[in-house]
Amino acid sequence: MQGNTASAEGAIAAGCRFFGGYPITPSTEVAEAMARRMPKIGGVFVQMEDEIASIAAVIGASWTGKKAMTSTSGPGFSLMLENIGFALMTETPLVIVNVQRGGPSTGQPTMSAQGDMLQCRFGSHGDMAVIALAPDSVQEMYDLTVKAFNLAERFRCPAFLMADEIIGHMRERIELPDHVDVVDRRPLESGHLPYEAGEDGVPGFPVFGTGHRVHVTGLTHDERGYPVTTDPVLHEALVRRLVGKVENARREIADYRVTNPDAEVVFVCYGSPARAVQQVVADHPDLGLGILRLRLVWPFPEHALAEFPNARVFLVPEQNLGQVAREVERHVLVPVVSVPKLGGELHTPAELLRAIEEARSR
Amino acid sequence: MQGNTASAEGAIAAGCRFFGGYPITPSTEVAEAMARRMPKIGGVFVQMEDEIASIAAVIGASWTGKKAMTSTSGPGFSLMLENIGFALMTETPLVIVNVQRGGPSTGQPTMSAQGDMLQCRFGSHGDMAVIALAPDSVQEMYDLTVKAFNLAERFRCPAFLMADEIIGHMRERIELPDHVDVVDRRPLESGHLPYEAGEDGVPGFPVFGTGHRVHVTGLTHDERGYPVTTDPVLHEALVRRLVGKVENARREIADYRVTNPDAEVVFVCYGSPARAVQQVVADHPDLGLGILRLRLVWPFPEHALAEFPNARVFLVPEQNLGQVAREVERHVLVPVVSVPKLGGELHTPAELLRAIEEARSR
Amino acid sequence: MKLVIDENRCKGCNLCTLVCPYRIFRPGTRANRKGVLVPELDRPERCTNCRLQGLYGRTLCGVCQLTCPDQAIGWVRERPYEPAKIEVEY
Amino acid sequence: MKLVIDENRCKGCNLCTLVCPYRIFRPGTRANRKGVLVPELDRPERCTNCRLQGLYGRTLCGVCQLTCPDQAIGWVRERPYEPAKIEVEY
Amino acid sequence: MRRELRLSGFGGQGIMLAAVIVGRAAVMYDGMYAVQTQVYGPEARGGASMAAVVFDDEPILYPKVSDPDILVIMSQEGFEKYGANARADALMLLDRGLVHSRPSCRYYEIPATEDARGILGKVIVANIVMLGALVASTGVVSREAIERAVLDQVPKGTEDLNLRALRQGYTRGEEARE
Amino acid sequence: MRRELRLSGFGGQGIMLAAVIVGRAAVMYDGMYAVQTQVYGPEARGGASMAAVVFDDEPILYPKVSDPDILVIMSQEGFEKYGANARADALMLLDRGLVHSRPSCRYYEIPATEDARGILGKVIVANIVMLGALVASTGVVSREAIERAVLDQVPKGTEDLNLRALRQGYTRGEEARE
Amino acid sequence: MSFADWLRADRLPHIWCSGCSNGTILNCTLAAVEAEGWDPDRTVFVSGIGCSSRAPGYISTDSLHTTHGRALAFATGVKLADPSLNVVVFTGDGDLAAIGGNHFIHACRRNIDLTVVCMNNLIYGMTGGQGSPTTPIGALSTTTPYGASEPAFDLVALAVAAGANHVARWTAYHVRELERAVQTGLETPGLSFIEVRAGCPTNYGRKNRLREVTDLAEYFRTKSMLKAKFDRLVAEGRPVPSDAIVVGEFVRRSNPAMGVVP
Amino acid sequence: MSFADWLRADRLPHIWCSGCSNGTILNCTLAAVEAEGWDPDRTVFVSGIGCSSRAPGYISTDSLHTTHGRALAFATGVKLADPSLNVVVFTGDGDLAAIGGNHFIHACRRNIDLTVVCMNNLIYGMTGGQGSPTTPIGALSTTTPYGASEPAFDLVALAVAAGANHVARWTAYHVRELERAVQTGLETPGLSFIEVRAGCPTNYGRKNRLREVTDLAEYFRTKSMLKAKFDRLVAEGRPVPSDAIVVGEFVRRSNPAMGVVP
Numbered sequence A, B: 001m002q003g004n005t006a007s008a009e010g011a012i013a014a015g016c017r018f019f020g021g022y023p024i025t026p027s028t029e030v031a032e033a034m035a036r037r038m039p040k041i042g043g044v045f046v047q048m049e050d051e052i053a054s055i056a057a058v059i060g061a062s063w064t065g066k067k068a069m070t071s072t073s074g075p076g077f078s079l080m081l082e083n084i085g086f087a088l089m090t091e092t093p094l095v096i097v098n099v100q101r102g103g104p105s106t107g108q109p110t111m112s113a114q115g116d117m118l119q120c121r122f123g124s125h126g127d128m129a130v131i132a133l134a135p136d137s138v139q140e141m142y143d144l145t146v147k148a149f150n151l152a153e154r155f156r157c158p159a160f161l162m163a164d165e166i167i168g169h170m171r172e173r174i175e176l177p178d179h180v181d182v183v184d185r186r187p188l189e190s191g192h193l194p195y196e197a198g199e200d201g202v203p204g205f206p207v208f209g210t211g212h213r214v215h216v217t218g219l220t221h222d223e224r225g226y227p228v229t230t231d232p233v234l235h236e237a238l239v240r241r242l243v244g245k246v247e248n249a250r251r252e253i254a255d256y257r258v259t260n261p262d263a264e265v266v267f268v269c270y271g272s273p274a275r276a277v278q279q280v281v282a283d284h285p286d287l288g289l290g291i292l293r294l295r296l297v298w299p300f301p302e303h304a305l306a307e308f309p310n311a312r313v314f315l316v317p318e319q320n321l322g323q324v325a326r327e328v329e330r331h332v333l334v335p336v337v338s339v340p341k342l343g344g345e346l347h348t349p350a351e352l353l354r355a356i357e358e359a360r361s362r
Numbered sequence C, D: 001m002k003l004v005i006d007e008n009r010c011k012g013c014n015l016c017t018l019v020c021p022y023r024i025f026r027p028g029t030r031a032n033r034k035g036v037l038v039p040e041l042d043r044p045e046r047c048t049n050c051r052l053q054g055l056y057g058r059t060l061c062g063v064c065q066l067t068c069p070d071q072a073i074g075w076v077r078e079r080p081y082e083p084a085k086i087e088v089e090y
Numbered sequence E, F: 001m002r003r004e005l006r007l008s009g010f011g012g013q014g015i016m017l018a019a020v021i022v023g024r025a026a027v028m029y030d031g032m033y034a035v036q037t038q039v040y041g042p043e044a045r046g047g048a049s050m051a052a053v054v055f056d057d058e059p060i061l062y063p064k065v066s067d068p069d070i071l072v073i074m075s076q077e078g079f080e081k082y083g084a085n086a087r088a089d090a091l092m093l094l095d096r097g098l099v100h101s102r103p104s105c106r107y108y109e110i111p112a113t114e115d116a117r118g119i120l121g122k123v124i125v126a127n128i129v130m131l132g133a134l135v136a137s138t139g140v141v142s143r144e145a146i147e148r149a150v151l152d153q154v155p156k157g158t159e160d161l162n163l164r165a166l167r168q169g170y171t172r173g174e175e176a177r178e
Numbered sequence G, H: 001m002s003f004a005d006w007l008r009a010d011r012l013p014h015i016w017c018s019g020c021s022n023g024t025i026l027n028c029t030l031a032a033v034e035a036e037g038w039d040p041d042r043t044v045f046v047s048g049i050g051c052s053s054r055a056p057g058y059i060s061t062d063s064l065h066t067t068h069g070r071a072l073a074f075a076t077g078v079k080l081a082d083p084s085l086n087v088v089v090f091t092g093d094g095d096l097a098a099i100g101g102n103h104f105i106h107a108c109r110r111n112i113d114l115t116v117v118c119m120n121n122l123i124y125g126m127t128g129g130q131g132s133p134t135t136p137i138g139a140l141s142t143t144t145p146y147g148a149s150e151p152a153f154d155l156v157a158l159a160v161a162a163g164a165n166h167v168a169r170w171t172a173y174h175v176r177e178l179e180r181a182v183q184t185g186l187e188t189p190g191l192s193f194i195e196v197r198a199g200c201p202t203n204y205g206r207k208n209r210l211r212e213v214t215d216l217a218e219y220f221r222t223k224s225m226l227k228a229k230f231d232r233l234v235a236e237g238r239p240v241p242s243d244a245i246v247v248g249e250f251v252r253r254s255n256p257a258m259g260v261v262p
């Protein structure tokens, strides 16, 4: 099965019943799979007029209580940013799949990249916190799409599957589980206000048509959802809650794999480069290499770095100029070496070995 | 004169003769000033159908050799990101004024914020490097707009004036200089290819209609401008040049003001919070406070931090949750304390004094 | 039924003075606490709706209410109906 | 003038075989090195343009050229003009 | 010396314009420094609008007014939102007809709207009357300066009316101070 | 054991489909691991297209093929771009009629397009002939597996034709190996 | 129950200026919805950003106040995901026809079962009076200080060309006709587009000598011309005043529609 | 000089598939430009993203290959900033009418002096054959695997309603008529919109039984109906085949335009 198709299947398994999208290489196969599948399972597929409309429709659909998703790549992702902010502000659960290609701009439409990792983190205006996953196999395209839905529903927010072209277009063996654990949206209990959050900062969800008569707005709003746009205290409390509900769950939702925690040279990786890293580590047991493989990149699990107490250097191979490496730098005192690879191809084992060499000789 | 009007006047002084925009609070007065002024000086003002079209028109105009500008605020800025990437990729000089308001989403349309600083830095897909200025007075709305044009023309790239609502809407005394230093675009010399750059990484500019018959594309391209989308080496070289021409000029174009370099407690600030910082430092000469005031925020002048050899703590007051503070953290070993203020108002002197207190007692 | 203008809502646009076929609304003259000149009512008991709403069980005419951009015009039940008493609400 | 098909450009769509009033183009039969079956020319000297372009100093007919989606059809100058010689270019 | 002025009223009274004029007078004609700010917001449309000016002989660092010395209040809502908690040693000028409450600080009652409607025949110049009263009673800027600034900012053809309004304001300001 | 296969030809020959089929055969019917990747790109439309498959008995870590053991080349341009620098110990199957050059490694000439056009009557199944030859000559996957995978992937109504093409390929593969 | 019962009383008075037509149009729309007997619990109002787009915030139903220009795209998602909900969209000329123009024509093309009420005040009210794509040539605004020079859209013609099943135009003066037009819209499967010429005394009016609310009402009354009359004049080749506001129903058809309950 | 001299010979052969109409339409447009005697040094071709939008890359003039859907917005900037440049826009049905629909109607409204050639192949070619807003009901594509169900745009009707001064439709089969229509467009001040029905054998054709290039040409030849004939049939109340491609000139007028050299 192809990675992109696996993501569509994962979405369906997670309960997705609305897909709104716009074709763009290399994510189009997600939409195409949804176009084939949705009508068969009572779901809705709609191809919208552009990416702005796609995410808008997905947000609208989510308010009717449907689990909803869209998929895109760089240029389309850029266009979605305003409405991504709206989804964050209105606490609308949904999943956005970004199969990353070479940027900036139209760039290399058919080549692989991981250049949108910081865009996903900081790309909409204003302060924000996001949940982003990064699959490294076709299996994870499936599994992490399911997980993205579960996190989106649990935290009432958009969740991102930040794939790359290599994983999206790759075909490999995948096990479709008989049963997947699905988190469903917690409905707003009567007697509660639509934006009244409990301790975890996540309010219940007032599905349209169920009598809550909720007002949903991207303006700063009070717990009833009514706009209040000039009260600094209320605004600060709202933004801090929105950011906090995700950032404070950092440890709880962290999802990473540790290989060889005693290692001195540690790779931090995600997405397709992780495949190259795993190959090198498997081929060179003698080199004392460790791996921190992030399946969930944002919120960044900084505590995971501490799982490598002997680390003398962190190597961060990415298909970008060192986007997650910047984040690693903020949290450790030992050197962080970015191992960028631009141009659309996977790091070769030889390149990684050379990077290890250089890092050791520093 | 109002800050926003001053920016328009600065643009005109710098030679701007094309403005394309779309109204949005709190930046609208820039466009309104341009609507009044442009027809009087033989320039073009056009109100486009949205922000995407605005920056598109501005890019188009720039290729005819006109200096061109647009202005917007958060939601419009989000919409411009795809075409900002196009401008970066095609090396189109232009200026974007973002008068920041409270986000995320529609948020607080009339209140002040600095929440788009990282968006400006990372908001378009793919790797990018940008030049961004931040004025702290009406005078600087003028001066730094001129400077933004000069940098845009010098480096053949978009330059950002990242103002905030307080500065944009404030009226105060301003000196309009008799003469401003204006950098004009360096035309492509014949015999050179349109994307053939010299040592500084900046190619000459082949103005449309002057016989260069240049092809301009957002796809990865060779030095002729022809698309080459699957050659990893060429792509990497192009992206590294685009990023490098800006990042490598970091020291050359750095623009900051140092107050009291011996200080142990040092504020790093930009935009309207710098006004509060200056007040506190002036009122408390005894506290041994220093200021690093950034007039140019990106590329971040990390070397400027070294101007405070005795610094024991850096305080970074911002109208966001600590966006530039994150960057400062990457470069210093002493504690960095973010002093966020959300909700649209200026930090009060009292709040800053409290932050100093707390930082000292750590 | 008795015609009333909600002073808290009325912004004094005077559209009601224009649309009522009976000219029941007259431009106000005294600013209220919000600075609004709320129209004055001239013998509102003449209003079709005041007279017949009870009878027909639905809003009649109602043009002023539909027009009032500030949702300031409404009717309150009077019991018993007192045709002679003139109430000026503003 | 002599009609030529640029083998490097032609992708073998056969539209030219459809549009020429003289049926000068015939579907190709042998794949070239790119795997393309470039049409063969049947007595191209019959083409209006081949005959009269020199005379009128501009392109005549030219429908095949305008239609060819791959910009593969053109004319090259023959000097001297040799009406008898049949050139088959493919 | 730094002086802080806050003006408030309802939308349409010309509160912003008044602030702009007095700021302009200070900067352009009295050679002072001044910073003018205001509250924007859809709320300003229906509800109370507010503008503020800081005056100083030196460059002004902190641009915002938090605790003004002088307040000009032209509506009851404006009073409640922006005037009620004026500090004890502040001076407040209030529009007699439109503001019902009275502050605990020193205040002058100015019949600005009444004069504008009655004496001057145009409610719209109440803000200018208020400006005149402000200048006469506090001297934040000179009379010459405010007159020139008013002339700069008002629509052509209304110069006379506005100057008359200003002078009416002087009178009211002087009266009040006595 | 890891084996790496690369296929190349021109657009429309069904290179991608061939890769998908052989990958599917390995995974679904031979219980192996396989990863299939390909070069996308507008270039692939006119020029040479390329697909690759890695086979292994164990989970595959590095998914890309950089230096294949086996190459299937179906056009001259494909040869130049993806076949010319095949490593010395590789095996190349090439379409006899369409590839003019010959590599320095071991190679088998398969008349796939000729057979498809001539014997089978449909040029379109040349890729399947090639697959048959590949299986017969290298055994990357079993015959049963490839047959079932072909049946899964080809349009209804063309099963027979494709099976015939596959078997023609077996014959050509066996011939070549001899 | 009366239309007033559809209001969120706790949010009134609204933020609209004195004399702004938006309030009137809100009333007429609610009156239509009420006349249709719709259930407030099963009705959703959607809007973009602008003065006009604040309308849903004052209605006591589920309401979605989205981003500038995108109301129809959001509404499309709501309606397709749950066609059993009644969905009405409020929008302004800037929201619908400037930034939102694409969603406008696509919603018409899809002929999705929505009723769209556009409060066309010929200006951007919310941001303080800039020109919009419907600002007539010559009109003053803060971005057309020397008079608008760009041709304006005929929104009704666009909606018809793009495929909407029901298209009408009225003004805020025509409260009864408007109510009835909206009601027809609610009843028509497919997209119904009702353009309402609205007065913005604060921004459009102030600059274009229509400052007085009563002048605006008078303007609408005198400049409006029934479509039937307009068609007659045109057919007879007689002149039509260039500033006539042609009002009435422009199309009502039953082309295939989306989002209709099966 | 012939139209072939306008080509960037060093970039040929182009990336378009065998039999793709884009090449033909490129030829016809260049022939028109050449016939007008335009100076290649003063002519700019602008496009968005799509197969069709690759056209400017093959023309030896200044050329601007922009972002998906935005060609007209970029072109507006070029033309307004320097009205002395000749500006022609190439676009596709997806580029123009899906993501770019808003810029399309606004360029028509502004009636800006551009000539816009839309290669309408009823599909997204570049991304591999998804449905577009012009895909006819029932047609197969990768995102309409059970047949398209959304109504399609009539691009010509939209352009007319939005205000363009010159609007025509032809097919890639009508090379001479197309060349002439483009030439009329170049000569008409204001916006000229020429829709060209184009064949995409690879994506549209393959799925919809028009795989053979020659079948496509035959399709265009037989399904096309001259506008005059269409109008006559309609006037006479006689039936028009639902799949008729109405070709010809739809409007030519001289409404106020922008970007015209003063």
Ligand SMILES: Cc1ncc(C[n+]2csc(CCOP(=O)(O)OP(=O)(O)O)c2C)c(N)n1
Binding pocket: B022, B023, B024, B025, B051, B075, B076, B079, G049, G050, G051, G052, G053, G067, G068, G091, G092, G093, G094, G095, G096, G119, G121, G123, G124, G125, G126, G127, G132
């Ligand atoms: C992306 C974006 N651009 C611009 C704005 C600013 N903005 C808010 S409302 C508005 C215009 C509204 O005009 P219209 O739809 O006609 O509504 P009106 O206020 O006139 O009722 C604009 C430009 C915004 N909020 N978001």
Ligand SMILES: Cc1ncc(C[n+]2csc(CCOP(=O)(O)OP(=O)(O)O)c2C)c(N)n1
Binding pocket: A022, A023, A024, A025, A051, A075, A076, A079, H049, H050, H051, H052, H053, H067, H068, H091, H092, H093, H094, H095, H096, H119, H121, H123, H124, H125, H126, H127, H132
């Ligand atoms: C913002 C954005 N969204 C999507 C794409 C992907 N994309 C490229 S071309 C295209 C469709 C082109 O269709 P059309 O304009 O009809 O051109 P054709 O290829 O059919 O000639 C799409 C969706 C993109 N490049 N950018």
Ligand code: SF4
Binding pocket: C005, C009, C010, C011, C012, C013, C014, C015, C016, C017, C025, C038, C039, C067, C068, C069, C070, C071, C072, C073
């Ligand atoms: S119409 Fe309404 S708001 Fe206007 S004056 Fe009458 S009651 Fe007041």
Ligand code: SF4
Binding pocket: C003, C019, C020, C021, C022, C023, C024, C046, C047, C048, C049, C050, C060, C061, C062, C063, C064, C065
């Ligand atoms: S309901 Fe009719 S008659 Fe009664 S007051 Fe209103 S407009 Fe006048």
Ligand code: SF4
Binding pocket: D005, D009, D010, D011, D012, D013, D014, D015, D016, D017, D025, D038, D039, D067, D068, D069, D070, D071, D072, D073
């Ligand atoms: S029309 Fe052109 S590309 Fe097609 S077969 Fe003829 S020469 Fe070749």
Ligand code: SF4
Binding pocket: D003, D019, D020, D021, D022, D023, D024, D046, D047, D048, D049, D050, D060, D061, D062, D063, D064, D065
């Ligand atoms: S120019 Fe005309 S006659 Fe000559 S080959 Fe071409 S189509 Fe035939």
Ligand code: SF4
Binding pocket: G015, G016, G017, G018, G019, G020, G021, G022, G051, G052, G121, G125, G126, G199, G200, G201, G202, G203, G204
């Ligand atoms: S600005 Fe205009 S549109 Fe907005 S509320 Fe006021 S009158 Fe209405």
Ligand code: SF4
Binding pocket: H015, H016, H017, H019, H020, H021, H022, H051, H052, H121, H125, H126, H199, H200, H201, H202, H203, H204
């Ligand atoms: S995919 Fe279609 S539109 Fe694109 S080049 Fe091929 S035939 Fe032409």
Ligand SMILES: [Mg+2]
Binding pocket: G050, G092, G093, G094, G119, G120, G121, G122, G123, G124, G125, G132
């Ligand atoms: Mg409006």
Ligand SMILES: [Mg+2]
Binding pocket: H050, H092, H093, H094, H119, H120, H121, H122, H123, H124, H125, H132
């Ligand atoms: Mg197309």
